Amino acid sequence: MSEAPHVPVLLAEVVEAMAPAPGKRLVDATFGAGGYSRALLERGADVTGLDRDPTAARFAEPLTKEFPGRFRLLERRFSDLAEVMGEGGCDGVAFDLGVSSMQIDEAERGFSFMRDGPLDMRMGADGPSAADLVNTLEPAALARLIWELGEERGSRRIAAFITRRRAEQPFERTLDLAAVVEKALGGRRGAPVHPATRTFQALRMAVNEEMEELEAGLVAAEHALAPGGRLAIVTFHSLEDRMVKRYLAARSGRMPSASRHRPLAPEGPPPSFELLFTSARAPTEAEVRANPRARSAKLRAAVRTAAPAWKAAA
Ligand SMILES: C[S@@+](CC[C@H](N)C(=O)[O-])C[C@H]1O[C@@H](n2cnc3c(N)ncnc32)[C@H](O)[C@@H]1O
The missing domain is CATH 1.10.150.170 (Putative methyltransferase TM0872, insert domain)
Known part of the structure; x- marks a missing residue:
């Protein structure tokens, strides 16, 4: 199969946000071609990759060989994250949303309006x-x-x-x-x-029920992360970014209350996250020039506090 490899977006920024180190249990929730996984493994962390697409497995083999005992790929949806890792069972979760270049480029998957293929579009x-x-x-x-x-x-x-x-x-x-x-x-x-x-x-x-998956994935990550664990999310359009922004704003106690005179909600559970930075990070011009897919990417990241995970609907 001839295919252009997927170029990971905002890689350096995601790696920095995830703080990889030997002994850290990190999750690459959207494995794809494994660009994030490789970078995290190279810095000594243990990595669990998740991808709902069974064809992603072909990119797992070299990593399993190169980093024996430190890497595994599971064919799972990221909404299953808490089930896979257990409550407080990991130190970092990275999401890189949407489809990979391989999925778009393969006409038979039916994602592209530029290539003739069956009208499929299922990642899984x-x-x-x-x-x-x-x-x-x-x-x-x-x-x-x-x-x-x-x-x-x-x-x-x-x-x-x-x-x-x-x-x-x-x-x-x-x-x-x-x-x-x-x-x-x-x-x-x-x-x-x-x-x-x-x-x-x-x-x-x-x-692919992408908005439902994102919402469930955020909740699952909140449960799976141990105190001090890192969450990094790369989105590609405004609907996704809005959901992530609101979720993290609420969980970090930054949600404006109904009254202008009480800018921070005084009630509610204690914050389960602390933002690593307040505005989303965007790729540099040089990255966008080198990889047009990065054009609309935004990274948000946060650290898990020791407070219990919120009830899903909060
Ligand atoms: C943008 S690509 C990730 C690329 C990866 N960061 C890399 O460097 O190669 C997104 C991947 O996430 C997978 N994916 C999307 N939604 C998912 C979900 N809900 N659960 C698991 N995997 C998902 C897709 O199948 C795709 O392979």
Whole structure:
């Protein structure tokens, strides 16, 4: 298989935030091609990699050989993190959200509107595919999905075009869907990004339940981290970053209260995290030039306090 290797984003910043050292039990919650895992292993830490994609296993073999007894990869969703590591069972968790370059580049996975392939988009091997959603959702539900997860203003028009077309012939291929979305939006009109970008993003996020996974993953990390443990999260778009920002703001006691005169909520459980830095870190211009995928990346990081994990809904 010829493929461009995935270039890890914000690697130096993530490594610094994770504070790897011999004896530390770290989790690379989104293993991918193992870029983060390798860097953490090279600094002496023990690493558990998680990836829901069974094809990630091919990148685990060299690490298992090179770092015997210090690395393992499990085919699991990161929402299972607390179950895998146990309560307080690790000293650091890194998330690098979204899809890998390998997943995008392989036409057969169906993630790309630039490559013809089956309309699949599943990172793992289970659950409904993008074709299932596109061919069966009610028009209103389809429009809502494209609006909420893609922030696509033409969502209703796109849903109407899709439902009209699928009545004649169901969607099976990526380029077929991309062409219909493009038509719904009135062509390219010199737009710098492909008109199907946001629709494909929305479908990918829905197929893989990415927002639900992120929320559950954050809660799981809070349980799995021992006091002093590090959490580092790299996001790639505003929906993800907003969720992480709010989660950490609440857990670190920085949530503004309802009243302007009481800027910090006086009640509530003691903070379970302390922020490592308040604004998100972004890649340097040089990194974005070298790796355009880094363009919208943001890193947030925090240290686990000794306070008990909050109840999930807090
Ligand atoms: C951006 S890539 C990670 C790249 C990695 N940091 C590297 O340097 O190679 C994201 C990976 O996370 C995996 N992934 C996404 N959501 C997941 C989830 N909920 N549970 C486990 N793995 C997930 C994807 O399958 C993909 O391989």
